[in-house]
Amino acid sequence: MAGRCVGVLCRRLCSSSAAPVAAEQVKLGFWQRMKNKKFVVWTKHLLRDYGEACKDIVVGAKERPGKATLYISLLAGVGICSSKAPSEDSFQCSLLEASSCLLLLSPWTRNGSSDQHVQRLMELRNEGRLRHINFMLFSLMYEAPYDPDCDLYSSQCSHLKSRWAEFPSRVLDIGFFGNWWRLQNKMKDFDINEEEFTHLPAHMRTISHNDLHSEENERLNQSRIRTVVVMSKDQLKQIEMSEDKFNKIEMSNKLKETEISKEDRLNPTEISKEDRLNQVEMSEEDRLEQIEKSVEDLLDQIEMSEEDQ
Known part of the structure; x- marks a missing residue:
């Protein structure tokens, strides 16, 4: 008996001493236990699939660079x-800015279409009937039939609400790339009242780009900023003399023309129409040459006098 008890006690002691060692060997860390969970395994497989897809994209881009650049640009x-x-705040800011620009002008100089469009938008804004929709690529501002806080039966009943077929007619503006295009188009030439030009002929109601940026306008603008040249009495006398010469030349040319016309009346068969036209053209050319020469001489004299001074 005594031997059995001793044997049992020895086995128990040995088993109790070996149990903690085995428990220490079997116990795993936190990260090792997380690796075996389903969520971690699923995320590993997902990341592996995305990595393979990215590798395929890179390989496809190298094989077809044109297609890849097209997709990247899109x-x-x-x-x-x-x-x-x-956004809606940007539309509100643009509307208030347009309204303030029109308020700085008198009613007689405002553009009628611009004023009507802005006034209508301001009325809808005050009534709380402006709505905004963002389609990611662009935005829309449209008109709502009622204010969102309105509790009338017609505004709450689903059968009396406006249909989607009527939506295009209620669109007020389109926002794209940071601009509200309809409002910007309506505010073009907002300070020009077109009703003031209705009494003019049709060809004078519109002004082209060439009318505002022509060579004649540039020449006049440059002449406006030219320095004033102070002439002496002698120079003024020379200019008066040259003007007298021009007047005498014109008078002589007129006398020649009258003599030619009298000769034509007396002898209509001797001088043809072509000869008469040639004579008139030659007289005009001679007169222009004389004028140009006299003007050049005067300019040379003025330059010489300035250099001497």
């Missing part, structure tokens, strides 16, 4: 347009 354009899509 994605970049979509990203830029979505970031530049204007």
Whole structure:
């Protein structure tokens, strides 16, 4: 008996001393236990799939660079347009700015279409009937039939609400790439009242780009900023003498023309129409040459006098 008890006690002691060692060997760390969980395994497989897809994209881009650049440019354009899509606050700011610009003008100088469009938008804003929709690439401002806080039966009943077929007629403005294009188009030439020019002929109602930026206008603008040349009495006398010469030449040419016309009346068969036209053209050319020479001489004299001074 005594031997059995001693044997049992020895086995128990040995088993108790070996149990902690085995427990220490079996116990795992936190990260090792996380590796065996389903969520971690699923994320590993997902990341592995995305990595393989990215490798395939890189390989495809190397094989077809044109197609890859097209897709990249399209994605970049979509990203830029979505970031530049204007918000409702930007429309409110643009509307208030346009209204303030029109208020600085008198009613007689405002453009009628610009004033009507801005006044209508301001009325809808005061009534709380402006609505904004963001389509990621662009934005829309449209007109709502009622204010959102309105509790009338017609505004709450689903059967009396406006239909989607009527939506295009209620669109007020389109926002794209940071601009509200309809408002910007309406505010073009907002300080020009077109009704003031209705009494003019049709060809004078419109002004082209060449009318505002012509060579004649540039020449007049440059002559406006030229320095004033102070002439002496002698120079003024020379100019008067030259003008007298021009007048005498013109008088002589007129006398010649009258003599030619009298000769034609007396002898209509001797001088033909072509000869008469040639004579008139030669007289005009001679007169222009004389005028140019006299003007050049005067300019030379003025320059010489300035250099001497």
